[in-house]
Amino acid sequence: MATLKQLALKKDLLAPGHRLCAGCTEPSIVRQILLASDKPVVVANSTGCLEVSTTVYPYTSWRVSYIHNAFENAAATASGIEAAIKALKRKGKKIDDYNVVVFAGDGGTYDIGLQSLSGALERQHKFVYVCLDNEAYMNTGIQRSSATPSYAWTSTTPVGKVEPGKKEPKKDLTLFAVAHNIPYVATASPSHFMDLIRKVEKAFSVNGPAVLNIIAPCPRGWRYPTEMGIKIARLAVETGVWPLYEVEDGKYRITFKPRELKPVEEWLKPQGRFRHLFKPGNEELLEQFKKMVEKRMRTLEIMEKATQED
Amino acid sequence: MDKQKVLALTGNQAVAHAMKQINPDVVAAYPITPQTTIMEEFSNYVANGLVDTELVRVESEHSAMSAVIGSAAAGARSMTATSAQGLALMWEELYIASGLRLPIVLVNVNRALSAPINIHCDHSDAMGARDSGWIMIFNENAQEAYDATIMAFKIAENERVFLPVMINFDGFTISHSIDAVSILDDDVVKNFVGDYKAPYNMLETPTTVGAFDSLGGFYYEFKKVQEDALRNSLPVIQEVYDRFAEISGRHYRHLETEFIEDAEIVFVIMGSLTGSVREIVHEARRKGIKAGLLKVRTYRPFPEKEVVEILKNSKAIVVFDRANSPGASYAPLCSDITNALYKERFIKPVVNVIYGLGGRDLELEEIEEALKIGIDASNGKEYPEKIWISIKGKEVD
Numbered sequence: 001m002a003t004l005k006q007l008a009l010k011k012d013l014l015a016p017g018h019r020l021c022a023g024c025t026e027p028s029i030v031r032q033i034l035l036a037s038d039k040p041v042v043v044a045n046s047t048g049c050l051e052v053s054t055t056v057y058p059y060t061s062w063r064v065s066y067i068h069n070a071f072e073n074a075a076a077t078a079s080g081i082e083a084a085i086k087a088l089k090r091k092g093k094k095i096d097d098y099n100v101v102v103f104a105g106d107g108g109t110y111d112i113g114l115q116s117l118s119g120a121l122e123r124q125h126k127f128v129y130v131c132l133d134n135e136a137y138m139n140t141g142i143q144r145s146s147a148t149p150s151y152a153w154t155s156t157t158p159v160g161k162v163e164p165g166k167k168e169p170k171k172d173l174t175l176f177a178v179a180h181n182i183p184y185v186a187t188a189s190p191s192h193f194m195d196l197i198r199k200v201e202k203a204f205s206v207n208g209p210a211v212l213n214i215i216a217p218c219p220r221g222w223r224y225p226t227e228m229g230i231k232i233a234r235l236a237v238e239t240g241v242w243p244l245y246e247v248e249d250g251k252y253r254i255t256f257k258p259r260e261l262k263p264v265e266e267w268l269k270p271q272g273r274f275r276h277l278f279k280p281g282n283e284e285l286l287e288q289f290k291k292m293v294e295k296r297m298r299t300l301e302i303m304e305k306a307t308q309e310d
Numbered sequence: 311m312d313k314q315k316v317l318a319l320t321g322n323q324a325v326a327h328a329m330k331q332i333n334p335d336v337v338a339a340y341p342i343t344p345q346t347t348i349m350e351e352f353s354n355y356v357a358n359g360l361v362d363t364e365l366v367r368v369e370s371e372h373s374a375m376s377a378v379i380g381s382a383a384a385g386a387r388s389m390t391a392t393s394a395q396g397l398a399l400m401w402e403e404l405y406i407a408s409g410l411r412l413p414i415v416l417v418n419v420n421r422a423l424s425a426p427i428n429i430h431c432d433h434s435d436a437m438g439a440r441d442s443g444w445i446m447i448f449n450e451n452a453q454e455a456y457d458a459t460i461m462a463f464k465i466a467e468n469e470r471v472f473l474p475v476m477i478n479f480d481g482f483t484i485s486h487s488i489d490a491v492s493i494l495d496d497d498v499v500k501n502f503v504g505d506y507k508a509p510y511n512m513l514e515t516p517t518t519v520g521a522f523d524s525l526g527g528f529y530y531e532f533k534k535v536q537e538d539a540l541r542n543s544l545p546v547i548q549e550v551y552d553r554f555a556e557i558s559g560r561h562y563r564h565l566e567t568e569f570i571e572d573a574e575i576v577f578v579i580m581g582s583l584t585g586s587v588r589e590i591v592h593e594a595r596r597k598g599i600k601a602g603l604l605k606v607r608t609y610r611p612f613p614e615k616e617v618v619e620i621l622k623n624s625k626a627i628v629v630f631d632r633a634n635s636p637g638a639s640y641a642p643l644c645s646d647i648t649n650a651l652y653k654e655r656f657i658k659p660v661v662n663v664i665y666g667l668g669g670r671d672l673e674l675e676e677i678e679e680a681l682k683i684g685i686d687a688s689n690g691k692e693y694p695e696k697i698w699i700s701i702k703g704k705e706v707d
Binding site: 042044051052055056057058060062063064065066067068069070072073076077078079080081083084085086087088090091095096098115116118119120122123 | 368
């Protein structure tokens with residue numbers, strides 16, 4: 001595995017000067033993933049913050065090949081690229097070995113792109129699908145998605161007199177990906193960069209599809225100061241809100257196990273979108289949130305134990 | 311010219327055979343009636359190693375078009391096929407394919423759009439995609455569909471064009487009916503289609519495809535260039551038709567005419583029911599009625615100048631549309647005809663006949679009725695501007 005020093009010597013494949021917001025965690029994640037690739041990369045990007053901020057015509061931030069097709073079909077587009085590579089090689093054309101990578105937000109993955117993703121995973125195309133999960137439609141102005149956690153304020157789940165923000169729990173996209181019997185699925189966080197790089201390398205190495213679901217804190221949507229992005233990501237991991245784990249050929253492994261999880265409040269409190277959870281009368285909501293975090297962690301531990309033994 | 315085999319094939323089998331001979335790099339498709347048997351047949355070729363194509367059996371038509379956009383952008387010769395709802399589901403992607411100037415070929419087996427759900431032929435699927443910037447070619451029979459499929463990539467990939475091409479032919483009437491089809495030798499097709507080298511290719515140099523055009527950008531200019539490319543493809547399409555004639559002996563034109571020199575009443579139509587209209591035109595001529603026929607093959611770009619040349623001396627025009635444009639003055643083909651005439655300041659009686667929706671038969675008697683209306687119109691009598699000629703029970707009105 002490449003060390004951080006080695007990666008630091010490589011040329012950045014996402015050029016500086018892109019137009020993502022100050023404090024956005026997406027470019028850090030994208031850079032690390034591109035650097036961790038051992039082969040040239042072709043990127044398929046769904047519509048979203050990353051796309052509109054890195055390809056403003058006539059400029060591009062991408063030093064690798066890149067295609068934006070539409071919102072819901074990055075995985076299908078990647079299927080076509082992978083098919084083209086296979087076919088052209090079969091016909092004797094001189095084609096380099098490429099890593100095909102999708103970058104899509106949670107809207108383009110959990111919601112509108114779910115079918116396209118499912119189809120591409122089931123067809124076992126060799127590509128790495130990266131979901132940059134910032135837990136709402138940030139590009140259009142912080143609307144809720146199925147990745148938005150319970151009780152979060154968004155512009156379409158405002159906190160009102162009768163509604164406490166988003167009422168429904170967050171969809172578990174990682175387990176949805178696991179259900180496709182693909183070689184590799186993992187969660188990751190930009191705060192734990194060595195864990196991230198190791199997972200990216202593994203994702204590129206498997207012979208088939210891999211899904212990386214990566215938490216990507218958004219200062220605008222989550223309502224925290226711009227300098228706190230990586231810290232918020234770290235707190236998500238350390239509180240158990242975003243457990244780091246991988247599922248390799250069906251075997252679960254939790255890749256970050258602190259002796260003790262930090263209280264969930266430490267992750268919630270700095271974020272304005274959860275401010276109302278700390279107001280009198282909402283104690284029950286906070287309890288519910290903590291219970292959901294505990295339950296998921298417990299389930300993961302059971303799955304790890306059950307699948308590592310056989 | 312080599313000797314050709316004549317095989318008894320359905321339209322779909324003929325197209326699948328053409329696809330086998332083209333041996334595209336990537337095909338992505340999803341089942342839908344009446345297209346499905348093309349893909350079943352082609353899957354057999356793949357399963358038996360008769361083609362090198364990477365066949366992507368996608369989970370929807372939206373993904374089919376998305377995948378071939380990906381593969382075409384990566385420099386692979388890419389194809390798909392669909393019908394009706396499938397084409398409608400692709401709608402968003404059709405505009406992206408043409409906007410990105412990707413030379414994709416789509417075979418559309420024409421079928422009615424829901425609702426009510428109906429699997430039979432009309433042209434409403436293609437007309438829904440009319441303004442998506444694709445080259446659109448309509449075919450009358452299995453032979454034409456086979457030939458057009460072979461010609462499609464030569465048009466799409468021409469450096470003066472770089473636009474996607476949609477090959478249309480009628481569901482069931484053509485797709486599922488057996489016809490005698492002259493089949494070219496495999497090598498002849500291979501040489502005609504040739505090798506494809508994409509001018510820009512994501513797998514050769516780092517390329518950004520599908521950049522974001524913000525306010526103050528160049529969207530407007532892109533669209534103008536795209537319009538120019540589509541209009542300028544007209545002579546290229548004819549060149550490909552001409553070159554195809556050299557290998558096949560079948561010489562196509564954008565427009566096909568019969569008895570047009572002195573025709574007073576001209577029928578305009580496209581697709582499989584041209585044969586029935588042709589029959590009535592011949593019968594009228596036997597009776598001394600000066601009827602003529604104009605069949606439209608190249609529908610987009612619309613060969614407006616040639617259309618006007620053909621129609622300018624007629625006294626009345628009867629345009630058969632197998633689709634409607636609800637709330638508009640005329641259905642799509644008739645609008646194109648009247649627009650072309652108006653531009654050259656020819657104002658004539660035009661009767662728009664809506665026929666064949668949802669696979670409704672167009673009876674010879676109904677075409678005769680349309681002829682009578684056309685004769686009235688040509689004699690200065692009153693005539694209906696738009697008529698639904700096959701409405702059930704109209705005689706009791």
